[in-house]
Structures are given as C-alpha cells and as structure tokens.
Amino acid sequence: MQCHGKQIKPEVQRQILKLYPNDLAFGYGENEVRGIWSITFEKKKKMNKKAIIITAIGVVIGLIAGYLYYQQIGCVSGTCAITSKPLNSTLYGGLMCGLLFNLFVTSPKKKD
Known part of the structure; x- marks a missing residue:
C-alpha cells in the first residue's frame, strides 16, 4: 500500500508521477480489489486427419534424420546426452521434427 494506498509519502508519489504520469491508481484501501485480469483459453479441438498425416510425416523424417545425425556426426566423447546413443538421437530427431x-x-476456418 506504499505506492497505491491512501497515505503515500510525498517523495514516493512524486517519483511515481515522474515515471508514470498517467497513473491514477491512488487511494486504495486494504481488501479493495481493482484491476484483476482474467485469462481464458479455448478448448483445443482434436487433430483432423490432415494434421495427423503432416505431423506423422515430420516424425518419420525426424527419426531418419536423428539416426543419420548419430551415424554421420554422433558424439566422439560419449558424454553427449542426446547424440551418444542411436536411440536417443533417433527419438529426439523424431520429436523435434514432429513438432516442427x-x-x-x-x-x-470457423463458419459464421
């Protein structure tokens, strides 16, 4: 309540007005609720056949690319979390390419 309450120190109020000249949020008391935000999300619809096919193609390409990366580049030291084993590299590639x-x-499009 030091910045927006009923008893604000004059130097604090001057600084607030200097930094935020349009701020009118003064004079609040305890248990006064103002400026609440409400965020809502639309329920995501199930993936249609086209979306499943596109994502699946991405996963397959990623699996192949991940394995090829392991085979061609890999991890020389064996300490790399993803590229030290073919399974990890393959699954990571599939996941990333599927997401991409x-x-x-x-x-x-919604019909009106």
Whole structure:
C-alpha cells in the first residue's frame, strides 16, 4: 500500500508521477480489489486427419534424420546426452521434427 494506498509519502508519489504520469491508481484501501485480469483459453479441438498425416510425416523424417545425425556426426566423447546413443538421437530427431511439422498445420476456418 506504499505506492497505491491512501497515505503515500510525498517523495514516493512524486517519483511515481515522474515515471508514470498517467497513473491514477491512488487511494486504495486494504481488501479493495481493482484491476484483476482474467485469462481464458479455448478448448483445443482434436487433430483432423490432415494434421495427423503432416505431423506423422515430420516424425518419420525426424527419426531418419536423428539416426543419420548419430551415424554421420554422433558424439566422439560419449558424454553427449542426446547424440551418444542411436536411440536417443533417433527419438529426439523424431520429436523435434514432429513438432516442427505440426507448426504448419492450419485450423479449419470457423463458419459464421
């Protein structure tokens, strides 16, 4: 309540008005609720057939790319968490490429 309460020190109020000249949030008392935000999310719809196919293609390409990365580049020291084992590299590639391809899935337009 030091910044927005009913009893603000004059030097604090001057600084607030200097930094925020349009701020009118003064005079609040205890248990007064103002400026609450409400955030809502729309329920995500299930993936349609096209979205599943696009994502699946991305996963398959990623699996292949992840394995090829392990085979061609890999990890010389054996301490790399992802590229030290073919399974890790393959699964990571599939996951990342699947997510990447899923970015290109478009939602059907709503009918008015």
